[in-house]
Amino acid sequence: MPEYLTPGVYVEETSFRSRSIEGVATSTFGMAGLTRYGPVPYFLTPPGWTTPLVMVPSPQLVTSFTEFERAFGSLGDVGASSLADRRNYLAYAARAFFANGGRRLYVSRVFPFANDANGVPTLASNFAQVPVGNPAIGAFRSRWPGEAANEFAIGISFQRSKNILVPGANGAPAVLKGVQPGAAVETFANAGAIPKGSGPVVPTSASVAIVGRAADDSLGIIDAGGNVVAPGAGAVTHLTVTVNVRWGSRRLDSYPGLELGSDHPRSIANVLQAVDPADDLSLVWFDTGSRPPATLAVGPFVDGLKTLAAVDWTFMTGATESTAVAPADIEGDASDPDDPKRAARGLGALAEQEDIAIVAVPDAVRFALTDQIDMTNALITHCEKPRAYRIGIVDPPKDSSISEVRSFRSQFDSEYAALYYPWMDIVDPTAKPDPGAPQPLIQLPPSGFAAGIYARSDIDRGVHKAPANEVVRGIVGFKQNVTFDRQSVLNPEGINALRFFEGRANRVWGARTMSSDPEWKYVNVRRLFLFLEHSIERSTQWAVFEPNNERLWASIRQSVEDFLVTVWRTGALMGTKPEEAFFVRCDRTTMTQNDLDNGRMICLIGVAPTYPAEFVIFRIGQWTADSQQS
Structure with missing residues (x-):
């Protein structure tokens, strides 16, 4: 309370409206993997120095592929010469992401240093x-x-x-x-x-x-x-x-x-x-x-x-490449608060960027099948962590048949990941073909393209719109032709098909997660709830340590209701009026005296999301001309 100690006129400002909740960004993409060059955590002691040079950069944010090239280099080969596949999958995925409508990308570069006999990295x-x-x-x-x-x-x-x-x-x-x-x-x-x-x-x-x-x-x-x-x-x-x-x-x-x-x-x-x-x-x-x-x-x-x-x-001379990369290098680890030399790496570094909503690891496809499964599990674990608020895009193994991709999909069950099939064919941007010769093509996994479509759909329509029935830009075609009958096998198992339609180009023709739970079957429903949860969590931090009483409960209810009304008006929720779209409860019915004694304020929120019209059915029957309609 202000103090009134001297007689006089006091003018005070006060607010008569509830605190607003601002929606978080949903189209920011994050990737971890190999690049040609760029920021990566390390520490070394250059000649003549008495203390080590400690480099602990955060994942780099880029907003265009030109900016990506400036920070991380071109599309040239990456990794040690011992790698069987040295294609720069992360750079191609970044290029595809921006070509398909993406705007913000965080990159966590991975560089596995060699170690000496004592396990100390040999960096020089x-x-x-x-x-x-x-x-x-x-x-x-x-x-x-x-x-x-x-x-x-x-x-x-x-x-x-x-x-x-x-x-x-x-x-x-x-x-x-x-x-x-x-x-x-x-x-x-x-x-x-x-x-x-x-x-x-x-x-x-x-x-x-x-x-x-x-x-x-x-x-x-x-x-x-x-x-x-x-x-x-x-x-x-x-x-x-x-x-x-x-x-x-x-x-x-x-x-x-x-x-x-x-x-x-x-x-x-x-x-x-x-x-x-x-x-x-x-x-x-x-x-x-x-x-x-x-x-x-x-x-x-x-x-x-x-x-x-x-x-x-x-x-310049003397630089050598890293050792062969392993899934553990890309998975990385979190930073050590007690050791400044132990910076966050790989996916662990992306975990520290709160605004990332979509994650992928295109480099997983360069590994053997068992290692790719391990890498995919690490990606899913990363997305399922509390307060992560993100979804992972999974790539299938290279040259997978229908049976092989089904077998790969059967290894996972998560509402926080989505799998797209098959791979893409694009014109090789690094090749200089001979005149009259066919243009050289290369195969790429779909995660970068899918992430760009997620971002484009979010910007054009909103996160509630399923990122499907959208054109895939910048490709020649798909490596395998997924027909109607083939998709009838893939779709029920949560494998999102990429298909070519005559006169309608190449399109994403699926929007399902890798979950067996029907409540979280669709990508847009999962991402809508991530958006709601993250927005409410970030914008209600002011309530922490406020007096836990009816005044606080009413303020929280009003803030959440105002936010959900705005979301409902965008078409993200069902119902012809707000009462049919959501409810917000924060009162004595949601909290016991034990909750109050332990400092817990509990707000119960229910929303009715819109599901995609995955099956559009027209029923047509014969009707005689002399029939009378009542």
């Missing part, structure tokens, strides 16, 4: 580098592991400003302008000695120094003894470096105007640092041999950069 060989100087006084290193880093190339160029040395006032020593401590400057006998022309800048390392701040707060040049001295007479130019990083012909990152002194906020070591760089998706980082960045000997550092600048591009 998984990273590429380009040394600077001979002997090396620093190095450009790949930020993330994988042999794709051997395709990165470093390009260096210098830039030189005009004379920045100006005379001091009243006979005082000359001063530097436009620079701050950590900047590199190049000294000349006079302004006429500054090289002219449009050719590449080639500094003389002996004439390059770093700017420092003297005790009297004036700027000077750091001499060989580490003292800050006045710049003296002559001319001084500001020397900066541009670092270009190229990945094939698809990506070029440019970092212009970088400084050489580690004290400068735009130094190479600060802008291109490993843990928190200016560019979150930078490909490389610059290692000075310590953290924080060491003060490099300016002359040798300039000589090392000049060597790289003498050629157009210098490719």
